[in-house]
Amino acid sequence: MGKRTIIPFGPQHPVLPEPIHLDLVLEDEVVVDVIPSIGYIHRGLEKLVEKKEYTEMVYVIERICGICSFGHGWGASASIEGAMGIEVPERAEYLRTIWHELSRIHSHLLWLGLLADGFGFESLFMHCWRIREHVLDLFEKTTGGRVIFSVCKVGGVRKDIDAATLKEISDTLNALKPEIKKLTDVFLEDASVKNRTVGVGVLTKEDAIELGAVGPVARGSGVYQDIRLTGNGAYHELGFEPMIEEAGDCYARTKVRIRELFQSIELITKAVELIPEGPIDVPVKGNVDGEFVLRLEQPRGEAYYYAKGAGTKFLERMRVRTPTNQNIPSLVKMLKGCDLADVPILVLTIDPCISCTER
């Protein structure tokens, strides 16, 4: 048995733009224990309910994370709508679904890029982010923002997308498909890339369930779980089926996300065909009185929103539980027994979003 050494990893380090700190306990080159410590990015924004009105809270919750900002805006609006008993028009639900799936495409491309960067394939990283810019252009065209949109509001959405632009969205995405395919084939077929991912960081199905993994981490371990199955938004009309892989290693998780990329394009194409005409919002009057729980499938997994009001313009409580928070126990499990050199890849493989985790 070798000597035990503790190596601190983070908070400022080159793999992730975000600060997370891990104490890695090593025996020679093998990680035997991991102690995560967080708090570098905690803002305490749930407490802002005391200072911001419920309509303003949507913008605060949206800024939990700049990557899944649309989903957070949707979650906040929809949980408040639920507590107020507001029915959102069908067209607004479709628009939300389209933007949400666009977020998933941009998020997964971003993640693929970071993964490539993680195993030192710099040009692949650049290509992923190059393609991602096309998706951001669509966002900019339809919402005005690249990463923070503020387009969701209590009662519906703030902007409509006209028929021509909707068509442009689906055309652009479908035209990108061959390029994305070429890119993702490198992740799935290149021998040196596979060397880094196949069989690395295996999370069994039992562990995934027991540790409460969510999103692509759970689906990569064969767990049949996706909140889009509950048919929120327009998903009930789009015929959704989750992407499942059985192996539970880094390769499986990458594959799940890559298949979801193409699935999101399908979903958007279908939504563009089916979107009904009609209003995009309903007038909102009065204050929140009551409580509501909502679940939403973010690019990183299940997010959970809770809103509670007592008849004033300020909410009593707004609580969000985010996917990365749920996946950290699985990460700790994967890291134990891995090589030190694999740590960056494994940290990346859960697609960590520390801003979400700490809020």
Place this chain on the structure above:
Amino acid sequence: MSYVTKSPWVIHYDGSSCNGCDIEVLACLTPMYDVERFGIINTGNPKHADIFLVTGSVNEQNKAVVKQIYDQMPEPKVVVAIGICANNGGIFRECYNIMGGVDTVIPVDVYVPGCAARPEAIIDGVVKGLGVLAEKRAAMDNKSAAPAAAEPKAEENTETEGKEEA
């Protein structure tokens, strides 16, 4: 841009931002905006860096980290605060765990507002930072030539630059 005769290396630290500004900083490095063509490289090592890009505001836990990265950077150095969070706390300024902008902990030379700051604005901020860097370098050269006279003037210059941006 005629004065871009040097290629600054940047280091990025994420205070308590929402990620929005972070990914825009990264987007600056990737093909669409591609600042690497000017030789601007994102480094992980504070001792290699000329320009410190900070996104997000500071809190009790990370202020030591921000301070320590700043202290490790060699002189002359420039701090660019990116996004309204880094400028003054932004939407989170009333949160209990936010101390305010980055300038509560380290001196900031260039402020880039926006929520999120656009890549164009970030690049602009870095280019402004190059000007400040050149001034600081000149001030250092003067200082070694004529120790007493040059110092106060140079400091005045950098301060006006910072205020203009705000």
